[in-house]
Amino acid sequence: MRWGLIPSWAKDTSMAQIHARSETILEEPAFKRTHPSASADGTDNAERRRCLIPADGFYEWRRSPNTKQPFHFGMKDDSLFAFAGIWDCWTSTEGQMVESCAILTTTPNELL
Numbered sequence: 338m339r340w341g342l343i344p345s346w347a348k349d350t351s352m353a354q355i356h357a358r359s360e361t362i363l364e365e366p367a368f369k370r371t372h373p374s375a376s377a378d379g380t381d382n383a384e385r386r387r388c389l390i391p392a393d394g395f396y397e398w399r400r401s402p403n404t405k406q407p408f409h410f411g412m413k414d415d416s417l418f419a420f421a422g423i424w425d426c427w428t429s430t431e432g433q434m435v436e437s438c439a440i441l442t443t444t445p446n447e448l449l
Contacts, residue, residue, distance in 0.1 A: 338390075342439035345421060350427075350435075353397040359443045389419040390440055397445075 341353030357365060394411030412418055424438040 339435055339437040341437055342425055343426060343435060343437045344421060345425050345427050348429055353437065354439050354441045357444045359421070359441045362423065362441065386423050386425060388422040388424045388438055390422040391417050391419050393417055395420075419435060 339353075341355045341412060342357070343350050343353045345360045391418065393415065395410050396409055398405045399406045421441040422438045423441060424436060429435065
């Protein structure tokens, strides 16, 4: 899958987003409308487009007035873990299908 979700209804790839807030996913225009194979009753089916995105770490940044300091987070034993994600399938004007995804984020807990 391509990194950066392109909504199925987008005109081009400029709509791609790499993450979405879990709390507002059903309210955001890029994620609210679904692929044409949505449920027959017309309800949003973000639940049907869930996925897991494997990773071995991620970075968060501490900002100060003059710099940004990266901090790497990962498992103590360097094993893989997974982010919650959402995916969609977009078709270009030339007919090329692109499956893409984005990570679902939420408010950081006390560990972050």
